[in-house]
Amino acid sequence: MFFIFGMGPKTQVLEKSQFLCPVCRTQSAYELRQQRHYFSLFFIPLIPLSKAKGEFVKCLHCGTEMPSTVLNHAQQD
Numbered sequence: 001m002f003f004i005f006g007m008g009p010k011t012q013v014l015e016k017s018q019f020l021c022p023v024c025r026t027q028s029a030y031e032l033r034q035q036r037h038y039f040s041l042f043f044i045p046l047i048p049l050s051k052a053k054g055e056f057v058k059c060l061h062c063g064t065e066m067p068s069t070v071l072n073h074a075q076q077d
């Protein structure tokens with residue numbers, strides 16, 4: 001579902017690295033993503049409608065999305 005004018009979340013990958021996933025308990029790759037709502041025109045996000053928030057981490061091994069605070073606990077090696 002696409003609109004010429006639209007508002008919607010856009011997910012941006014901020015960082016890719018490795019962590020010890022607390023869900024699948026595997027040293028695996030993760031993506032730190034941030035979601036922001038944009039007003040978009042012709043599919044191009046133009047105006048951020050909200051402050052950047054909703055950072056989350058996605059484990060690329062099990063696919064679980066979790067709050068970015070898990071990284072604080074994971075980097076203990």
Ligand SMILES: [Zn+2]
Pocket residue numbers: 021022023024025026028059060061062063064
């Ligand atoms: Zn995982």
